[in-house]
Amino acid sequence: MSSSLLSQSRSLFIRRWGEMAASWGISRTMAEIHALLFISNRPLCTDDLMDQLQVSRGNVSMNLRQLVIWGLVDRVHQRGDRKEYFVAECDVWQMFEIITRERRRREIEPIVETIDRCRDMLKEELKELRRSKDDKRREIVQFRQRLDDMQEFLTLANSLFNLLVKVGKSKVGDVMKTLGRLAR
Amino acid sequence: MSSSLLSQSRSLFIRRWGEMAASWGISRTMAEIHALLFISNRPLCTDDLMDQLQVSRGNVSMNLRQLVIWGLVDRVHQRGDRKEYFVAECDVWQMFEIITRERRRREIEPIVETIDRCRDMLKEELKELRRSKDDKRREIVQFRQRLDDMQEFLTLANSLFNLLVKVGKSKVGDVMKTLGRLAR
DNA sequence: CTATCCTTTCAGAACAATCTGAAAGAATTG
DNA sequence: CAATTCTTTCAGATTGTTCTGAAAGGATAG
Numbered sequence: 001m002s003s004s005l006l007s008q009s010r011s012l013f014i015r016r017w018g019e020m021a022a023s024w025g026i027s028r029t030m031a032e033i034h035a036l037l038f039i040s041n042r043p044l045c046t047d048d049l050m051d052q053l054q055v056s057r058g059n060v061s062m063n064l065r066q067l068v069i070w071g072l073v074d075r076v077h078q079r080g081d082r083k084e085y086f087v088a089e090c091d092v093w094q095m096f097e098i099i100t101r102e103r104r105r106r107e108i109e110p111i112v113e114t115i116d117r118c119r120d121m122l123k124e125e126l127k128e129l130r131r132s133k134d135d136k137r138r139e140i141v142q143f144r145q146r147l148d149d150m151q152e153f154l155t156l157a158n159s160l161f162n163l164l165v166k167v168g169k170s171k172v173g174d175v176m177k178t179l180g181r182l183a184r
Numbered sequence: 185m186s187s188s189l190l191s192q193s194r195s196l197f198i199r200r201w202g203e204m205a206a207s208w209g210i211s212r213t214m215a216e217i218h219a220l221l222f223i224s225n226r227p228l229c230t231d232d233l234m235d236q237l238q239v240s241r242g243n244v245s246m247n248l249r250q251l252v253i254w255g256l257v258d259r260v261h262q263r264g265d266r267k268e269y270f271v272a273e274c275d276v277w278q279m280f281e282i283i284t285r286e287r288r289r290r291e292i293e294p295i296v297e298t299i300d301r302c303r304d305m306l307k308e309e310l311k312e313l314r315r316s317k318d319d320k321r322r323e324i325v326q327f328r329q330r331l332d333d334m335q336e337f338l339t340l341a342n343s344l345f346n347l348l349v350k351v352g353k354s355k356v357g358d359v360m361k362t363l364g365r366l367a368r
Numbered sequence: 369c370t371a372t373c374c375t376t377t378c379a380g381a382a383c384a385a386t387c388t389g390a391a392a393g394a395a396t397t398g
Numbered sequence: 399c400a401a402t403t404c405t406t407t408c409a410g411a412t413t414g415t416t417c418t419g420a421a422a423g424g425a426t427a428g
Contacts, residue, residue, distance in 0.1 A: 005309035006324055009302035013331070016298040023291045025207040027386065041326050046405075056388045061406055082396065082403060090330060092337040107207045114200040118193035125189035140190055142225050146274060147197070153276040156356055163363035164344075171366050172340060178362040179347040182355050211416065230375075240418045245376055266373060266426065 010039060014053075025103060029055055030063040034072055034088055043076050043085035071098050097165045104161065108154055115151050119144060194223060198237075209287065213239055214247040218256055218272055227260050227269035255282050281349045288345065292338055299335050303328060 014035040021031030032053050037044060049060045064086060067073035072095065076085045089095055122144045129137055167175060198219040205215030216237050221228060233244045248270060251257035256279065260269045273279055306328045313321055351359060 005305040005312075006320075006327070009305040009309075010327070012298060012305075013302050016295055020291055020295050023209045023287065029386080039327050039330060041323050057405085058389070058407075059387055062387090065406085084405080090333075092333045096337065096341075103207065107204055111200055111204050114196060118197050121189040121193040121196075125193075128189075136190075139225050143190070143194070143223050146223055149274075149276045153280065156360075157280075159360060160348075160363070163360070163367050166367040167363060174366055175363065176340075176343065176347070178366075179344070179351060179359065182358055182362075183347050183350040213416080241375080242377075242419070243417055246417090249376085268375080 010036075013039060024099065025106065027063070029053065029059055030066060033060065033063050034067055037073060037086055037088035038090060040088075043078065043087045045083045045085050047083075049086075070102055093165075093169045100161055100165065104158065108158060112151065112154050112158075115147050115154075119147055119151070122147075194220075197223060208283070209290065211247065213237065213243055214250060217244065217247050218251055221257060221270055221272035222274060224272075227262070227271045229267045229269050231267075233270075254286060277349075277353050284345055284349065288342065292342060296335065296338050296342075299331050299338075303331055303335070306331075 014032050017035035018028045018032040021028050024031070026034075033049055036049065036052060046057060046060050046064075049055075049064075050057055053060075064073060068075060068086075072089050073086050074089070076087055078085055089098070122140055126137065126140055126144075129140075164175075198216050201219035202212040202216040205212050208215070210218075217233055220233065220236060230241060230244050230248075233239075233248075234241055237244075248257065252259060252270075256273050257270050258273070260271055262269055273282070306324055310321065310324055310328075313324070348359075
């Protein structure tokens with residue numbers, strides 16, 4: 001019987017994981033594939049994924065490729081079988097590191113770079129206006145101030161993630177303790 | 185002349201901020217509106233936004249509503265003017281808190297809740313199978329283990345964000361120092 | 369109350385992301 | 399090597415999201 005509590009919770013988890021996907025910059029199907037691999041206790045092949053998620057072969061193929069590129073999924077070969085099989089990276093800290101790296105590359109780095117360029121341009125413009133129009137200068141100075149704030153914040157968030165990943169699972173208790181102390 | 189370095193960097197920043205938006209679960213226009221308000225040194229009205237971003241009145245209206253609901257933008261009235269004006273929350277830490285709260289509500293809480301339900305179901309199922317099919321039990325136990333890992337990680341990330349927001353800007357240097365020490 | 373000015377709403381249009389399925393490409397087997 | 403089995407690719411279809419513009423809904427002034 002296929003609606004055991006086990007299979008119910010499997011599909012519940014997979015569906016939810018997929019729904020979350022959009023906000024993680026990952027397509028629903030890609031997330032569902034990852035979820036299914038994550039909770040399976042053996043490598044799965046393309047047909048397993050097609051059957052269980054009801055999506056086309058091409059779709060599975062494309063999404064697996066991305067997952068493999070990211071490093072969230074590995075290809076494995078079963079001895080005596082022509083098919084390729086796939087397993088998910090299952091250490092949640094490792095997953096966190098991979099996803100964070102990817103998101104940083106796409107979300108943080110481009111904006112940091114843009115802010116840098118903007119700041120340079122504003123500095124230039126301020127030089128031009130050295131001893132003229134006071135209100136325009138004030139406008140520029142304020143713009144630059146806001147960019148500075150943003151830049152500072154992003155840089156900080158960046159290093160925080162780096163350190164967190166380095167510190168890793170083992171010492172997270174210590175981190176929490178310290179933060180708790182500082183928060184008081 | 186409208187292509188001064190100032191206006192160039194304004195539109196550069198706005199465009200990039202808008203591009204980042206997708207991955208933050210925010211539509212491009214919504215982000216552009218926020219960006220424009222963020223870097224403006226005075227409140228802007230609907231027509232300002234329409235002109236500068238080249239989008240329709242309805243679009244501006246809808247997106248402003250969301251921004252106001254989130255708390256990233258405030259309505260303000262100019263004495264002697266019938267129009268409504270808008271200003272952005274400009275403290276980046278405040279922005280961080282608001283966005284984090286929103287994302288947590290949409291991304292973390294639902295999956296945590298789902299994992300809880302799955303764990304309950306698996307516990308139930310294990311009871312049923314108390315003294316039968318060993319391989320099926322092993323499968324369930326492993327599934328549960330992975331859910332536990334995930335749950336632990338999410339809970340932790342959650343408290344980390346809470347503490348970070350509490351600690352705030354002023355003490356971030358201390359946080360970094362501590363983390364640096366632990367990372368070694 | 370009426371005119372004026374501004375905001376909100378929403379059906380349908382425009383655009384964007386994702387998926388399918390069939391055809392082409394690789395790899396393995398006998 | 400031809401046959402078989404599996405994988406990848408991509409044009410076009412499907413689905414989902416965002417935007418427009420016009421109409422309806424306030425609010426204020428006279």
